[in-house]
Amino acid sequence: xxxxxxxxxxxxxxxxxxxxxxxxxxxxxxxxxxxxxxxxxxxxxxxxxxxxxxxxxxxxxxxxxxxxxxxxxxxxxxxxxxxxxxxxxxxxxxxxxxxxxxxxxxxxxxxxxxxxxxxxxxxxxxxxxxxxxxxxxxxxxxxxxxxxxxxxxxxxxxxxxxxxxxxxxxxxxxxxxxxxxxxxxxxxxxxxxxxxxxxxxxxxxxxxxxxxxxxxxxxxxxxxxxxxxxxxxxxxxxxxxxxxxxxxxxxxxxxxxxxxxxxxxxxxxxxxxxxxxxxxxxxxxxxxxxxxxxxxxxxxxxxxxxxxxxxxxxxxxxxxxxxxxxxxxxxxxxxxxxxxxxxxxxxxxxxxxxxxxxxxxxxxxxxxxxxxxxxxxxxxxxxxxxxxxxxxxxxxxxxxxxxxxxxxxxxxxxxxxxxxxxxxxxxxxxxxxxxxxxxxxxxxxxxxxxxxxxxxxxxxxxxxxxxxxxxxxxxxxxxxxxxxxxxxxxxxxxxxxxxxxxxxxxxxxxxxxxxxxxxxxxxxxxxxxxxxxxxxxxxxxxxxxxxxxxxxxxxxxxxxxxxxxxxxxxxxxxxxxxxxxxxxxxxxxxxxxxxxxxxxxxxxxxxxxxxxxxxxxxxxxxxxxxxxxxxxxxxxxxxxxxxxxxxxxxxxxxxxxxxxxxxxxxxxxxxxxxxxxxxxxxxxxxxxxxxxxxxxxxxxxxxxxxxxxxxxxxxxxxxxxxxxxxxxxxxxxxxxxxxxxxxxxxxxxxxxxxxxxxxxxxxxxxxxxxxxxxxxxxxxxxxxxxxxxxxxxxxxxxxxxxxxxxxxxxxxxxxxxxxxxxxxxxxxxxxxxxxxxxxxxxxxxxxxxxxxxxxxxxxxxxxxxxxxxxxxxxx
Numbered sequence: 052x053x054x055x056x057x058x059x060x061x062x063x064x065x066x067x068x069x070x071x072x073x074x075x076x077x078x079x080x081x082x083x084x085x086x087x088x089x090x091x092x093x094x095x096x097x098x099x100x101x102x103x104x105x106x107x108x109x110x111x112x113x114x115x116x117x118x119x120x121x122x123x124x125x126x127x128x129x130x131x132x133x134x135x136x137x138x139x140x141x142x143x144x145x146x147x148x149x150x151x152x153x154x155x156x157x158x159x160x161x162x163x164x165x166x167x168x169x170x171x172x173x174x175x176x177x178x179x180x181x182x183x184x185x186x187x188x189x190x191x192x193x194x195x196x197x198x199x200x201x202x203x204x205x206x207x208x209x210x211x212x213x214x215x216x217x218x219x220x221x222x223x224x225x226x227x228x229x230x231x232x233x234x235x236x237x238x239x240x241x242x243x244x245x246x247x248x249x250x251x252x253x254x255x256x257x258x259x260x261x262x263x264x265x266x267x268x269x270x271x272x273x274x275x276x277x278x279x280x281x282x283x284x285x286x287x288x289x290x291x292x293x294x295x296x297x298x299x300x301x302x303x304x305x306x307x308x309x310x311x312x313x314x315x316x317x318x319x320x321x322x323x324x325x326x327x328x329x330x331x332x333x334x335x336x337x338x339x340x341x342x343x344x345x346x347x348x349x350x351x352x353x354x355x356x357x358x359x360x361x362x363x364x365x366x367x368x369x370x371x372x373x374x375x376x377x378x379x380x381x382x383x384x385x386x387x388x389x390x391x392x393x394x395x396x397x398x399x400x401x402x403x404x405x406x407x408x409x410x411x412x413x414x415x416x417x418x419x420x421x422x423x424x425x426x427x428x429x430x431x432x433x434x435x436x437x438x439x440x441x442x443x444x445x446x447x448x449x450x451x452x453x454x455x456x457x458x459x460x461x462x463x464x465x466x467x468x469x470x471x472x473x474x475x476x477x478x479x480x481x482x483x484x485x486x487x488x489x490x491x492x493x494x495x496x497x498x499x500x501x502x503x504x505x506x507x508x509x510x511x512x513x514x515x516x517x518x519x520x521x522x523x524x525x526x527x528x529x530x531x532x533x534x535x536x537x538x539x540x541x542x543x544x545x546x547x548x549x550x551x552x553x554x555x556x557x558x559x560x561x562x563x564x565x566x567x568x569x570x571x572x573x574x575x576x577x578x579x580x581x582x583x584x585x586x587x588x589x590x591x592x593x594x595x596x597x598x599x600x601x602x603x604x605x606x607x608x609x610x611x612x613x614x615x616x617x618x619x620x621x622x623x624x625x626x627x628x629x630x631x632x633x634x635x636x637x638x639x640x641x642x643x644x645x646x647x648x649x650x651x652x653x654x655x656x657x658x659x660x661x662x663x664x665x666x667x668x669x670x671x672x673x674x675x676x677x678x679x680x681x682x683x684x685x686x687x688x689x690x691x692x693x694x695x696x697x698x699x700x701x702x703x704x705x706x707x708x709x710x711x712x713x714x715x716x717x718x719x720x721x722x723x724x725x726x727x728x729x730x731x732x733x734x735x736x737x738x739x740x741x742x743x744x745x746x747x748x749x750x751x752x753x754x755x756x757x758x759x760x761x762x763x764x765x766x767x768x769x770x771x772x773x774x775x776x777x778x779x780x781x782x783x784x785x786x787x788x789x790x791x792x793x794x795x796x797x798x799x800x801x802x803x804x805x806x807x808x809x810x811x812x813x814x815x816x817x818x819x820x821x822x823x824x825x826x827x828x829x830x831x832x833x834x835x836x837x838x839x840x841x842x843x844x845x846x847x848x849x850x851x852x853x854x855x856x857x858x859x860x861x862x863x864x865x866x867x868x869x870x871x872x873x874x875x876x877x878x879x880x881x882x883x884x885x886x887x888x889x890x891x892x893x894x895x896x897x898x899x900x901x902x903x904x905x906x907x908x909x910x911x912x913x914x915x916x917x918x919x920x921x922x923x924x925x926x
Contacts, residue, residue, distance in 0.1 A: 081284045081285055081286070081374075082286075082355040082356075082358045082359040082374050083351065083352065083355035083359075083374050084280075084284060085280060085281045085282075085284040085355075086281065086305065086308065086351040086354060086355055087351070087504060088276075088277050088279075088280025088281055088284070089277045089278065089280065089281040089305070089308075089309065090277070090308075090309075090312055090347065090348075090351065091277055091280075091508055092273050092274050092275070092276050092277010092278060092280065092281075093274065093277055093309060093312060093313055093316070094312075094316055094508075095270075095273035095277070095508075096270040096271070096273040096274040096277070097270070097313065097316055097317045097320060098320070098326050099265045099269045099270040099273055100265075100267075100270040100320075101317075101320035101321075101325055101326040101329070102264065102265055102325065102326040102327070103263045103264050103325040103326070103327070104263045104264075105327055106200055106201070106202075106263075107200070107201040107240065107241060107242050108198050108199065108200060108201065108241040108258055108262070108263070109198070109199045109200075109201050109206050109210060109238050109239070109240055109241065110196050110197070110198055110238065110239040110241060110258075111168065111196070111197045111198070111199060111206070111236055111237070111238050111239075112168070112171075112172070112194050112195075112196055112197065112236070112237055113165075113168050113169065113172050113194070113234075113235070113236055113237075114221060114235040114236060114237040115194075116141045116144060116145055116233050116235060117141065119144070119148070120136065120137050120139070120141070120144055121137070122798070123136045123137040124137050125798065125821065125822060131556060132555075132556065133555070136148065141233050142233060145221060145223065145233065145235065148221075149219075149220075149221040150218075151214040151215060152213065152214055152215055152218050152219065152220045152221060153220075153221050153223060154209055154212050154220065154221070154222045154223070155223050156209075156222055156223070156224055157224070157225070158224040158225035158234065160205075161205060161224065164205060165224065165234065165236075167179075167180055168197065168236065171184055171195050171197050172194050172195065174189060174195060176189070176195070180197065181261070182259055182261035182262050183197050183198050183199065183259060183262060184196070184197055184198075184259060185198070185257050185258060185259040186259070198258045198259060198262055200262075201240070206238070209222055209238065210238075210240070213238075213240065216240040216242070217240075219237050219238060219239050220237070220238040220239075220240070221235055221236070221237055221238075222235065222236045222238065223235050224236075241258075281305075300357070301354060301357055301358045304350070304353070304354045304357065305354055307350070308347050308350045308351055308354055311344075311346065311347045311350065312344050312347035315340045315341065315343040315344035315346075315347075316340070316341060316344040318340045319333055319336050319337035319340045319341070322336065323336075323337070355374055356373050356374065356375065359372075359373045359374040360372070360373045361373075364465060365465075366465060366468060366469070367381055367382060367383075367469070368380050368381035368382045368383075368384075368385075368469070380435065380437075380443060382465070382466065382469030382470070382471050383469065383470075384437055384438055384439075385435050385436065385437060385438070385469075385471050386436045386437060386438045386472075387436045387471065387472045387473070387474055388433055388434065388435050388436070388466060388471055388472070388473055388474065389433070389434050389436070389473070389474030389476070389477060389478050390431065390432075390433065390434075390474075390477035390478065391431065391432050391433065391434040391444055391477065391478040391479075391480055392429050392430070392431050392477055392478070392479055392480065393429070393430040393431075393432070393480045393481070394429055394479065394480075394481055395481070396481045397481065407419055432444055432445050433445045434478055436474075444480070554824060554859075554872055557869060557871065557872050559859070559872050559873070559874050560871065560872070560873045560874070561873070561874055562860065562873045562874060562875050562897075562915065562917065563873075563917060564915040564916060564917045565916050565917050566613055566614055566915070566916045567913070567914070567915045567916075568614040568615075568913075568914050568915075569901065569911050569912065569913050569914075570608065570616070570911060570912040570913075570914070571595070571597065571910070571911030571912055572595075572597035572598065573597055574595060574596035574597035574598070574599070575594075575595070575596045575597075575910045576593065576594070576595045576596075576597065576606060576900070576910060576911050576912045577593040577594050577595075577900045577910055577912065578591050578592065578593035578884050578885075578898045578899065578900055578912045578913075578914070579592060579593045579594075579630075579631055579632055579633075579884050579885070580592045580593070580631065580632065580633045580634050580884065580885050580898075581884075581885040581886065581887050581896060581898045582634050582635050582636050582642075582887075583636060583887060584609055584636050585636050585637075585638045585639070585640060586609075586617075586663075587611070587612065588609060588610050588611040588612060588617060589609075589610055589612075589887055589896060590607060590608065590609055590610075590634055590636060590642065591607070591608045591610060591898055591912060591914060592605065592606070592607045592608075592631045592633075592634040592644065593605070593606050593631060593884075593900070593912060594606050594629070594630055594631065595621070599621075599623075602623065602626070602627065602628055602629075603628040603629065603630070604621045604622060604623030604624075604628075604629045605621065605622035605623065605629045605630065605631040605644065605646060606619070606621060606622075606631075607619065607620055607621075607622060607631070607634065607642070607644070607665065608912070609663065610914070612894065612916070613916065614896075614914050614916060618663065618664070618665075620661075620664065620665025621665070622644060622659070622661065622665065622667075624648045624657070626650070627648045627649050627650060628648065628649065628650060629646065629647075629648045630646045630647045630648070631644055631645075631646040632645055632646040632647065632680070632681055632682050632683070633645050633646070633681070633682065633683045633684050634684070635684050635685060635686050636686070637660075637686045637689075637692075637709075638686070639689070640662060640663055641660050641661070641662060641668065642660065642661050642662070642663065643658070643659070643660055643684045643686060643692060644658070644659050644660075644661065644684070645657065645658045645659075645681030645682070645683065645684040645694060645696065646680070646681050647679075647680035647681060648672075649678075653678060654678045654679065654680060655672050655673055655674065655675070655678075655679055656672070656673040656679040656680050656681040656696040656697075656698075656703075657670065657671065657672045657673070657681060658670075658671050658681060658684060658692075658694050658707070658711065659671070660709075660711065669710060669711045670711075671711045673696070673698065673703075675698050677698050677699040678698075678699065679696060679697060679698040679699070679703075680696050680697055681694065681695075681696040682695050682696045682697065682702075682727070682728060682729055683695045683696075683728060683729060683730060683731045684731070685731035685732070685733060685738060686733075687706075687733055687737075687738050687761065688761070689709075690708060690709060691706060691707075691708070691714070691761055692706070692707040692708070692709070692711070693705070693706055693707075693731050693738055694706075694707055695719070695728035695729075695731060695740065696728075697727055697728075700724075700725040700726075700745075701718070701723070701725060701726050702718075702719045702720065702726040702727050702728045702742060703716070703718070703719075704716070704717050704718070704719050704728060704740065704759075704763065706761075706762075706763055715762060715763040716763075717759075717763040717764075717765075719740060719742070719744075719755075719757060720744040720746075720755060722746065723744045723745055723746050724745050724746060725744070725745035725752070726742065726743065726744045726745065726755065727742040727743050727744075727752075727778070728740045728741070728742040729741065729742045729743075729778070729779065729780045729781070729793075730742065730779065730780060730781050730782045730791070732782050732783070732784055732789060733784075734758060734784065736760060736761070736766075737758060737759050737760040737761050737766065738758075738759055739756065739757070739758050739759075739782065739784070739789055740756065740757055740759065741754075741755065741756040741779040741780075741781075741782050741791050741793075742755055742756075742778065742779060742780075743755055743776075743777065743778035743779065743793075744770060746770075751774065751775050751776050751777075752772075752776045752777060752778055753770050753771060753772045753777055754770065754771050754772040754777040754778060754779045754791075754793065754795075754806065754808060755768070755769070755770050755779070756768070756769045756779060756782075756789075756791060756808070756810060756814070757769070757814070758812075758814060766814075767813055767814030768814060769810055769814045769815070769816065771808065771816060771819065772795060772797055772806070773795065773797020773798070773821075774797055775795070775796040775797040776795070776796045776797070777793070777794075777795040777796070777797055777806060778793045778794055778795075778806075779791045779792070779793035779806070779808065780792060780793040780794070780830070780831060780832055781793070781831065781832055781833045781834050781845075781885075782834050783834040783835045783836050783842075783888075784836075785836045785840075787811055787812065787817075788809065788810045788811040788812050788817065789809075789810055790807065790808070790809050790810075790834050790836070790842055790867075791807070791808040791809075791810070791834065792805070792806070792807055792808075792831030792832070792833070792834045792844045792845075792846070793806045793808075793830070793831055794806050794828075794829070794830040794831065795821045797821065798821055798822065798823060802823045802824075802825070802826065802827060802828050802829075803823065803828035803829060803830065804821045804822055804823035804829055805820075805821065805822065805823065805829040805830065805831050805844070805846055805861075806819070806820075806821045806831065807819065807820045807821070807831065807844065807863075807867050809866075809867065818866060818867055819867075820867045824848060826850065827848050827849065827850055827856070828848070828849050828850065829846060829847075829848050830846055830847050831844050831845070831846040832845055832846055832847060832883055832884060832885065833845035833846075833883070833884075833885050833886045835886060835888040835895070836888070837862070837888075840865050841862055841863065841864055841865065841870065842862070842863045842864070842865065842867065843860060843861070843862055843863075843886075843888070843895075844860070844861045844863070845858070845859075845860055845861075845883050845885070845886045845897065846858065846859055846861065846883065847859075847881075847882055847883050855881060855882040855902075857874055857875070857881060858874070858875040858881045858882065858883035858899055859872050859873060859874055859875065859883075860872070860873045860875065860886075860897070861873075875897060875899060875915065881899050881900070881901050881902070881913065882899055882900045882901075883897065883898070883899040884898045884899055884900065885897075885898045886898065894916060894917075895916070895917055896914065896915070896916050897914065897915045897916075897917075898912070898913075898914050899912075899913045899914075899915075900912060900913065901913040
């Protein structure tokens with residue numbers, strides 16, 4: 052085998068062997084610098100890609116005063132103030148709504164500006180404004196939003212007159228009278244636009260990237276410069292007679308170097324959403340990942356050593372060189388030589404054995420593989436004992452696994468001619484130090500200087516970005532008396548506190564419950580459905596993780612009328628997570644359940660029947676190739692069970708007998724591109740269903756309800772809602788028809804609103820209401836009919852950054868006009884799920900899930916019972 056065969060030679064403790072960095076040979080010193088340029092180019096490209104300006108922005112759109120007044124009467128809670136505002140003349144309305152945030156300006160200087168705004172409102176964006184309108188805003192069904200930096204003209208002149216930046220500013224143009232059409236722009240101040248900026252976001256409120264981010268050419272230019280530095284720096288061409296690393300191995304190693312550095316350097320930038328966030332509030336996470344990225348510096352040193360290493364074997368000895376210096380080992384300085392074998396240290400093998408004992412799943416196979424590899428790996432080399440008492444190890448490896456044989460005949464002949472004696476017994480080495488340079492990488496100038504440069508350069512870019520960002524934030528004209536954005540009074544309520552809340556003109560009463568009970572252990576418990584039980588009590592179904600290992604099973608409680616537990620059981624499918632969505636008591640000592648079961652690999656809808664002790668009577672899976680889930684179940688009669696759910700994006704509906712055998716199967720919305728059924732209600736000659744249906748190409752869903760007979764034939768159907776997403780989630784029957792509750796985004800605002808619908812028995816719309824709490828998302832999850840004819844709606848309120856803020860019980864008159872609103876009891880963020888009304892006894896039971904309590908887990912089941920007479924009407 053020739054001396055220039057593909058070998059990997061690793062030398063230990065070069066400092067003790069007399070390496071002389073000041074005598075680097077040829078172009079060795081460039082090998083580390085070229086990798087420094089490569090890493091700096093990658094780091095700068097990633098930083099520029101993630102950087103977003105923190106300068107305040109102003110969001111602008113033309114204000115439609117007529118539409119604003121119309122919406123005053125479209126709210127769920129239409130108060131006297133709403134009626135007053137709707138009756139005003141447009142100018143008086145604007146003056147009263149804007150208060151001190153109203154500016155009068157001349158029309159002529161801004162005619163071109165207003166014309167551009169008008170074009171944007173018609174989705175015809177002028178080319179010069181292309182960077183000011185976000186693509187998601189254009190694709191939405193709302194009026195597109197335009198963004199300006201606060202210091203840009205003409206916006207800066209209006210910003211300087213803004214009295215209260217926490218509220219919108221209205222600019223009224225031209226001479227006006229009560230009869231004139233008002234030309235008004237509405238401006239919203241964004242002091243921290245970075246809050247809306249992230250990777251992969253699709254919010255219509257997200258500012259356009261071209262306005263806040265660097266040009267995409269800058270990251271490409273930085274990456275190109277790094278690659279040019281890697282490719283153009285000269286390489287050593289004077290090693291024709293040397294033993295060197297093969298080039299393809301160094302290229303593959305450099306590819307791995309870039310991959311490792313890029314992943315760990317970019318991870319906090321992706322998580323935080325932008326570069327300044329990553330070195331701000333996300334700094335602890337950033338430091339963790341950037342410390343891992345620093346590991347690639349060591350790999351760069353290893354790769355540079357491999358690329359610059361050469362060995363020349365002569366009759367007199369060995370001549371070795373790399374970017375770190377040269378080493379001469381004359382044979383006359385060698386006392387003896389011996390074979391050396393390197394094996395894994397015993398302590399490492401013991402750690403791997405212990406890891407194998409506690410590992411599970413795929414980690415068990417990975418740990419076993421590592422143990423087998425390290426146990427069977429033996430790296431061999433030659434140890435030269437020098438006459439001065441030191442030694443030098445020369446390892447002969449191929450990728451750290453397979454041993455290669457150095458040209459033994461030529462090598463041993465050279466040693467024999469030099470008179471070097473050969474030890475008979477091989478030497479065993481159980482250290483971990485088998486990488487180039489030993490443990491002294493940072494003690495040498497050829498390494499310290501390049502890596503100091505890259506660290507200083509990266510820190511300089513980070514610090515400079517922060518300084519530029521702060522300078523941009525300060526460029527906006529400042530003025531006194533400006534308060535920050537204040538949350539809505541209802542939204543500011545902290546969990547567990549019961550200060551007075553208002554919703555419009557309604558005072559939010561704290562629920563006057565007769566009893567409140569909380570169930571759960573150290574894990575997570577959740578309730579999703581309630582049902583009356585045949586023994587006079589009721590069922591609560593959900594899930595639990597307490598003492599359940601890696602899987603999440605269904606959790607069912609049987610309780611008496613006061614919430615005392617009579618019986619509980621777990622419903623779990625082996626090896627699967629099981630989530631209950633609905634349950635119904637058939638009145639025959641049987642409980643019907645539906646939900647979803649599966650793992651990350653796939654989910655399947657199921658329906659099951661169990662006795663009161665939790666023993667399964669029968670169980671059926673839907674077994675489709677697409678992910679599916681069960682939503683609702685109804686015991687329509689003694690012989691008919693109705694089951695609904697979804698397969699992919701479409702709903703299914705099945706009629707089953709008491710053994711779970713399919714009697715009929717229908718498509719609730721056969722012409723729909725997507726549909727869902729969330730509620731099933733028994734009727735005298737069949738049943739009602741309610742949910743949503745998507746028919747148009749715009750992808751928005753409409754509210755949907757239908758009445759079917761016992762054979763699944765549609766008797767009547769109704770589709771309604773606005774031009775955005777509408778869905779019905781729950782309902783209740785009454786003599787003249789039914790009432791339904793859900794949510795809508797068709798109100799024209801950015802928040803989700805409560806949606807209430809009343810239908811008669813022929814499926815005709817009687818009335819509908821939709822309105823939201825400003826700055827909040829409102830959803831109705833249950834409905835009921837009060838004995839005196841009033842209506843009750845259970846719902847939840849949240850904000851964009853809080854999953855569940857508080858839950859409410861709304862009482863309206865039969866026509867949907869609000870009478871009172873009650874906040875549910877909570878000692879943590881509460882999510883209401885369902886409610887039961889007992890018409891005869893006048894009782895109501897509410898089921899919800901509450902957040903962490905002092906002595907319990909992350910979430911617990913909360914149930915409350917009250918008398919309907921406790922739902923007082925506001926004075």
